[in-house]
Amino acid sequence: MLTDDDLAAIWLTLRLATTVTILLLIIGTPLALWLANTRSLAKGPVSALVALPLVLPPTVIGFYLLMFMGPSGPIGQLTETLGLGTLPFTFWGLVVASVIYSLPFVVQPIRNAIEAQGARPSEVAATLRASLWDRFWSVTLPLAKPGILTASVLGFAHTVGEFGVVLMIGGNIPGETRVVSVQIYDHVEALEYAQAHWLSAVMVGFSFVVLLALYLLQQRKSALGTPYGI
Amino acid sequence: MRRSLWGIVMQRNMLVMKGLLALAVILAGSARADELTVAVASNFTAPMQELARQFEARSGHKLKLSFGSSGKFFAQISHGAPYHAFFSADQAKPAKLVELELADASSRFTYAEGKLALWSRKPELVDAEGEVLKRGEFRKLALANPKLAPYGAAAVEVLQHLQLEEQTRAHWVHGENISQTYQFVASGNADLGMVALSQILENRKVAEGSAWIVPAQLYNPIRQDAVVLKRGANAPALREFWTYIQSAEAKEIIRAYGYSTPPQDGNGRDNADR
Missing domain, CATH: 3.40.190.10 (Periplasmic binding protein-like II)
Known part of the structure; x- marks a missing residue:
C-alpha cells in the first residue's frame, strides 16, 4: 500500500498543482483576452511564445531554468538581490517552472472561448453603457466559463503529470520537491515495483477521472451550443 | 493475366533478394570491426x-x-x-x-x-579537513540519492560518522545519480556536493574549485x-x-x-x- 512518503508526495503534488492553477488563471486570463482581441503585430510572436512549451522537450525547459534561476543566471541574481535566495530545489522554483510549462494548456482554451463569443455580446453591452471593466466581468467572463473550466482542469492535470522539468530542477527533496511522478521514478529505480504499481495506479485512476469529467462536461456544454476546447 | 502478375511478384522478389544479398555482403565486410x-x-x-x-x-x-x-x-x-x-x-x-x-x-x-570528495566550485569554500560541513556556511549540499546510488549512500555514511546528518539534512538536495549531483554543484546551484573523485580530477589534480578528499575510513569502500x-x-x-x-x-x-x-x-x- 501507500507509504507515508507516498502520501507526502501526493499531498505535495496537489498543493503544487493547486497553486499553479490559481496563478495560471490569474496570468492566463488577461493574456488570453488580449490574444483574442488584439490586432497588434505582437500577436503572432506572443502566441508562438505561449505555445512553445507544447513542443519543447522538458529537458530544454529544465536546463534553461537551472541556468537562469541558478546563482549566476539573470533570474537567480534577481531573486538573490531581492533576498529570496535561488529558486532551484524549492517549492516555488517548481511553481515557476510549472507555470511556464502548463501555460499553453490554460491560455488556449480561454482564448478559444473568448474568440468563439465574437465581439457582439460585449458591443451590445456597451450600447447599454456598460463600462469596459463591467463588460469583462459580467459578459465576457461568464460566457467564457466553460473554457475557463477546461483550462483549470487541463492546467491542474498537466502540472500533476509533469516529470522531466521537476527531475532536472527539483533535487528530490521530500515534502518540498519530491512530487508523485518523481516518487514513482525513485521506486522504479530502487526496484520497488510493488510501490511503483500502487502509486502509478493512483495516477492512472486520477487522470482518467479528470479527463472523463472534462469530456462529459464538454458534451453537455456543446449540446448547449457553446463551442470551445483546445 | 494471373501469370503476368505472378511474374511481376517474382521479379519484385528477385530485386529484394538481390538487395538482401548486397546488404549481407556489406555486413560481412564490416564484421571484423565488431x-x-x-x-x-x-x-x-x-x-x-x-x-x-x-x-x-x-x-x-x-x-x-x-x-x-x-x-x-x-x-x-x-x-x-x-x-x-x-x-x-x-x-x-x-x-x-x-x-x-x-x-x-x-x-x-x-x-x-571509488573515492568520495566534497567539492565546491568556489575556490576557497572547502578546506583540507572538510570543516566547512561543521561550520554550516552553505545553503545547499548536493548528494546522490542514497537510495539509488552507492556514492549517495557513502555520502550519508560520512555525514553519520561526522555526526552531521541531522544538522545538514535540511540543506540536502538529491541528484538522481552522481552525474546530476556533479552538475548541481558545477552549475553553482548547490554550494557544496559529495561527488566522485573521478569527476573532479584532471591530470591527477582537482581541476576547478576546492575539494576535500574524504578519508576512506569514513565510509564503506565503494x-x-x-x-x-x-x-x-x-x-x-x-x-x-x-x-x-x-x-x-x-x-x-x-x-x-x-x-x-x-x-x-x-x-x-x-x-x-x-
Whole structure:
C-alpha cells in the first residue's frame, strides 16, 4: 500500500498543482483576452511564445531554468538581490517552472472561448453603457466559463503529470520537491515495483477521472451550443 | 493475366533478394570491426571514455557507451536491454544479474574502488579537513540519492560518522545519480556536493574549485563490479575488451582518475578471463 512518503508526495503534488492553477488563471486570463482581441503585430510572436512549451522537450525547459534561476543566471541574481535566495530545489522554483510549462494548456482554451463569443455580446453591452471593466466581468467572463473550466482542469492535470522539468530542477527533496511522478521514478529505480504499481495506479485512476469529467462536461456544454476546447 | 502478375511478384522478389544479398555482403565486410554496447555507471564516465579510445585505437572494434545510473541499467538489463557488458557502481547488481542468469559468473570482477570528495566550485569554500560541513556556511549540499546510488549512500555514511546528518539534512538536495549531483554543484546551484573523485580530477589534480578528499575510513569502500552479459558472452571482441580492461595499462588509466584498483575481486578469487 501507500507509504507515508507516498502520501507526502501526493499531498505535495496537489498543493503544487493547486497553486499553479490559481496563478495560471490569474496570468492566463488577461493574456488570453488580449490574444483574442488584439490586432497588434505582437500577436503572432506572443502566441508562438505561449505555445512553445507544447513542443519543447522538458529537458530544454529544465536546463534553461537551472541556468537562469541558478546563482549566476539573470533570474537567480534577481531573486538573490531581492533576498529570496535561488529558486532551484524549492517549492516555488517548481511553481515557476510549472507555470511556464502548463501555460499553453490554460491560455488556449480561454482564448478559444473568448474568440468563439465574437465581439457582439460585449458591443451590445456597451450600447447599454456598460463600462469596459463591467463588460469583462459580467459578459465576457461568464460566457467564457466553460473554457475557463477546461483550462483549470487541463492546467491542474498537466502540472500533476509533469516529470522531466521537476527531475532536472527539483533535487528530490521530500515534502518540498519530491512530487508523485518523481516518487514513482525513485521506486522504479530502487526496484520497488510493488510501490511503483500502487502509486502509478493512483495516477492512472486520477487522470482518467479528470479527463472523463472534462469530456462529459464538454458534451453537455456543446449540446448547449457553446463551442470551445483546445 | 494471373501469370503476368505472378511474374511481376517474382521479379519484385528477385530485386529484394538481390538487395538482401548486397546488404549481407556489406555486413560481412564490416564484421571484423565488431560493435560492442556497454552500459556504464555514470561515475565512471571519464575514465571509460579514455579506455574506450585506447581500446578502439588498438583493436579496431567500436564501443558504444551508455552512461547512467546503475539502478536504471539493472532494470533495463533484466527486461532484455541489448548490452554486451555492464560496469556497475556497486557489487550487488552484477551479482544479482549473475544470480538471474543474465550475466556470466566467471567474468565478474572489481574494476575500480571509488573515492568520495566534497567539492565546491568556489575556490576557497572547502578546506583540507572538510570543516566547512561543521561550520554550516552553505545553503545547499548536493548528494546522490542514497537510495539509488552507492556514492549517495557513502555520502550519508560520512555525514553519520561526522555526526552531521541531522544538522545538514535540511540543506540536502538529491541528484538522481552522481552525474546530476556533479552538475548541481558545477552549475553553482548547490554550494557544496559529495561527488566522485573521478569527476573532479584532471591530470591527477582537482581541476576547478576546492575539494576535500574524504578519508576512506569514513565510509564503506565503494567497490564497483563489471560483468559480461548474456549477449556478450559469445562475442570475441568482448573477450579482447575484457582482457584489455584488466591489463596493467588500463588499471593505470583508472587510477589516474582517482580510483584504486584492487588486485583481486570482491570474492577474493583471481580475476577471471586473465
